[in-house]
Amino acid sequence: MSNIPPVDLAQQYKTIEAEINAAVLSVLASGRYIGGNLVESFEQQFASYTGVSECVACNSGTDALYLALRSLGIKSQDQVITTPFTFIATAEVISAVGATPVFIDIDPETFNLDLKQLEAAITSKTKAIIPVHLFGQPVDMTRLMAIANAHNLAVIEDCAQATGAEWAGRKVGSIGHIGCFSFFPTKNLGACGDGGAVTTNDRAIATQIRRLREHGTSSRYYHEATGINSRLDSLQAAIVQIKLRYLDTWNAQRSEIATRYQDLLSPIPGIILPQASIGGKSVWNQFTIRVISKETEAPRDKVRSQMQEKGVISMVYYPLPLHLQPVYQGLGYKIGSLPAAEQACREVLSLPIFPELSIEQQQQVVYALKESLTVDS
Numbered sequence: 001m002s003n004i005p006p007v008d009l010a011q012q013y014k015t016i017e018a019e020i021n022a023a024v025l026s027v028l029a030s031g032r033y034i035g036g037n038l039v040e041s042f043e044q045q046f047a048s049y050t051g052v053s054e055c056v057a058c059n060s061g062t063d064a065l066y067l068a069l070r071s072l073g074i075k076s077q078d079q080v081i082t083t084p085f086t087f088i089a090t091a092e093v094i095s096a097v098g099a100t101p102v103f104i105d106i107d108p109e110t111f112n113l114d115l116k117q118l119e120a121a122i123t124s125k126t127k128a129i130i131p132v133h134l135f136g137q138p139v140d141m142t143r144l145m146a147i148a149n150a151h152n153l154a155v156i157e158d159c160a161q162a163t164g165a166e167w168a169g170r171k172v173g174s175i176g177h178i179g180c181f182s183f184f185p186t187k188n189l190g191a192c193g194d195g196g197a198v199t200t201n202d203r204a205i206a207t208q209i210r211r212l213r214e215h216g217t218s219s220r221y222y223h224e225a226t227g228i229n230s231r232l233d234s235l236q237a238a239i240v241q242i243k244l245r246y247l248d249t250w251n252a253q254r255s256e257i258a259t260r261y262q263d264l265l266s267p268i269p270g271i272i273l274p275q276a277s278i279g280g281k282s283v284w285n286q287f288t289i290r291v292i293s294k295e296t297e298a299p300r301d302k303v304r305s306q307m308q309e310k311g312v313i314s315m316v317y318y319p320l321p322l323h324l325q326p327v328y329q330g331l332g333y334k335i336g337s338l339p340a341a342e343q344a345c346r347e348v349l350s351l352p353i354f355p356e357l358s359i360e361q362q363q364q365v366v367y368a369l370k371e372s373l374t375v376d377s
């Protein structure tokens, strides 16, 4: 049996090869590589998919978050509350605009922000909250918006891992004031390179983000603000436009795979499975189990390397929470400050999940996991 990778992007390409090739060749032949109709039509399609009036495409999910913060005027002295259990980009952009990230702990069941701890973290300097719909599982946006509105705070949803996910019947990215998406190749809607988008129902915010992504320009060579260069190029727009038509099918396949994992893995001791549905609709960017740690040891890494010997590549997202990263030493957090996030970092293991994963491959993953757990105990 051949190795099972965590994702298989080449296999996905094969399923839509003819369409992608034709679209790419037509962009190459057009001589129009930046901006243009393809970017505009993608923005319209993505706005309508997400259920918002405005979409601004940009160069990455990181830039989407950065532009969102800039459009709200968030700057030095301001605080932005977010989760320590996410990819660095979520907090990095807060620092990039000169503001301070404030981390609150996670809910161990969902791996998302623990909303019970949110209000206590709000100060007079708090300007915004960035919830992350981690691994594709939506945050309880009803509760989060109620708290944010009561304190007059902006909400920027980090939807990088959750394109197509829903909370209370609404797509993520349409519930907060701004939604930020990544089209990094391994996300649910992935380009063949970098890409991202911002969604909002606020026209003024969209206009400001359009200006900032293009050097602070609304009229060429006249600059009203210090912007950046963050455009989605036409080739990537052509590609994500095609892939958007398949996204719901791919997300449904991910969901089937997740359900099958639940069935195949449910009676196994030593691990905790992600909840199938804790409100909302997950799009399963990751299927992340916990390998329960004991008082003196965390067996996760051993399980991972034993699985690898059996040809199954699992991943650790994330091994170190953001509040303990060297870059954030100055913020004053210590080991033990945010225990649920720290425990997650010791225990999480993401199993291969991608729409094309076959039943046979999944059985191989389950077999490798079971064997690796037995060896360990």
Ligand SMILES: *Cc1c(COP(=O)(O)O)cnc(C)c1O
Pocket (backbone or CB within 6 Å): 059, 060, 061, 062, 063, 086, 087, 089, 090, 132, 158, 160, 161, 181, 182, 183, 184, 194, 195, 196
């Ligand atoms: C991938 C990711 C980002 C950044 O997106 P890029 O397109 O890689 O810049 C931000 N936040 C989260 C949670 C992510 O997973």
